[in-house]
Amino acid sequence: MKVKWPVQIAAQPRTLSWAALAKKAWQNLFPVLLLLLFLTVLASFSERTVAQMRPNGDVLGANAGADLEAYKQQAVASLKSPLLDATQPSFALITFDKPLDPLEVAALIAPIKRLNAMVVGISSPIALPEPLIGESRAAPLYRGLSQLEKTLGGQVAVPKTAITAVIVWDLPPVLAALAEKPNIWAVEALPPDASWGSFGIQPVPTPAAIEITPGLGSQ
Numbered sequence: 001m002k003v004k005w006p007v008q009i010a011a012q013p014r015t016l017s018w019a020a021l022a023k024k025a026w027q028n029l030f031p032v033l034l035l036l037l038f039l040t041v042l043a044s045f046s047e048r049t050v051a052q053m054r055p056n057g058d059v060l061g062a063n064a065g066a067d068l069e070a071y072k073q074q075a076v077a078s079l080k081s082p083l084l085d086a087t088q089p090s091f092a093l094i095t096f097d098k099p100l101d102p103l104e105v106a107a108l109i110a111p112i113k114r115l116n117a118m119v120v121g122i123s124s125p126i127a128l129p130e131p132l133i134g135e136s137r138a139a140p141l142y143r144g145l146s147q148l149e150k151t152l153g154g155q156v157a158v159p160k161t162a163i164t165a166v167i168v169w170d171l172p173p174v175l176a177a178l179a180e181k182p183n184i185w186a187v188e189a190l191p192p193d194a195s196w197g198s199f200g201i202q203p204v205p206t207p208a209a210i211e212i213t214p215g216l217g218s219q
Contacts, residue, residue, distance in 0.1 A: 058190050058191070058194045058198070058199035058200070059199060059200040059201070059202060060091070060092070060093040060167065060188055060190060060199060060200070060201050060202070061093055061188070061200075061201055061202030061203055061204050062202060062204045062205065063202060063205075064122070064205050065205070066204075066205070068204070068205075068206060071186070071188075071204060072185070072186050074188065075093075075095075075179075075186040075187060075188035076179075076186075078188045078189045078190075079172065079175060079176045079179060079187060079188075079189055081189070081191070083191040083192075084172040084189060084191065084192065085172070085192050086171060086172055086173055087171070088171070088192035089113060089114075089169050089170050089171050089192065090169070090170075090171075090172055090175065090189045090190055090191065090192045090194070091116070091167060091168070091169050091189070091190045091194055091196065091199070092167070092168055092169075092170070092175045092187055092188060092189040092190065093165060093166075093167055093186075093187070093188045093201065093204070094109065094165060094166050094167075094168060094178065094184060094186075094187050095164065095165045095184075095185045095186045095187075095188075095204045095206065095209075096108075096163070096164055096165060096183050096184065096185055096208070097183055097184070097185040097206075097208065098164075098183065098208050099159075099161050099162050099163060099164050099208055099211075099212045100161060100163050100164075100183065101160045101161040101162075101163070102138035102139075102141035102142045102145070102160065102163065103138050104161075104183075105118070105138070105141055105163050105166060106136060106137040106138040106141065108178075108181060108183060108184070109137070109166065109168060109178065110137070111170075111174055111177075111178070112168045112169075112170050112174065112178070113168075113169060113170040113171075113174070114130070114168060114169040114170065115128055115137060115140070115141075115166060115167075115168055116128065116166075116167045116168060116169055116196060117166065117167040117201070118141055118144045118163050118165070118166050118167075119163070119164055119165035119166065119167075119201075119203045119209075120145070120148055120158065120162045120163060120164060120212065120213070121162070121164055121203065121209045121210065121211075121212045121213025122203045122205050122209050122210060122213050123148065123203070123213055124203075125167060125201050125203070126144045126147060126148060128140040128141065128143075128144055141163060142160075145158050145160065145162065145163075159212075162212050164203070164206070164208060164209040164212060165203055165204065165209070167201060169196075172189060175187055175189050185204075185206060186204065
């Protein structure tokens with residue numbers, strides 16, 4: 001039998017070594033592991049975020065129709081709470097015995113470290129930024145009144161003497177001293193672990209607050 005040269009030999013399947021197989025498996029598995037790691041980190045971050053944003057159930061103020069004297073006693077008791085720490089600032093709702101203008105409020109709470117929001121009557125609190133450089137503490141209060149008037153569509157004029165409460169942040173001894181000042185109807189404090197945005201605020205429906213509330217006082 002004659003054999004033609006060169007002889008054509010069929011290609012044999014290539015056998016991979018264990019090292020090559022392990023490398024190939026790792027290359028296929030690595031993207032999956034990376035995805036699982038990303039999802040784990042994302043889930044952990046989401047849990048921490050939810051925990052930080054979860055309301056703790058604290059509420060400042062009183063519901064409409066509440067017993068005002070009972071609330072006042074509740075406010076007094078809050079300043080003596082064993083949960084307060086004289087070295088840790090707390091948020092507090094300061095309710096005035098009559099509507100005040102921004103200059104009066106600024107002078108009254110001058111010792112306070114931070115002013116967070118203002119309340120006009122029984123309307124929703126208006127968050128306030130810190131004063132700009134060179135401004136007095138009254139400036140954000142004036143802007144807050146203007147903001148409220150815009151919110152009402154300009155249909156109701158908001159008087160300058162209209163602020164009936166503020167939310168502040170300072171040490172318990174400072175808050176307790178403020179409660180003894182004229183024109184302060186009540187000061188209610190929260191425990192120091194309450195963070196801004198984690199508690200509810202219900203303006204106290206004093207006669208003065210109801211009278212000054214836009215749209216209600218004239219009815």
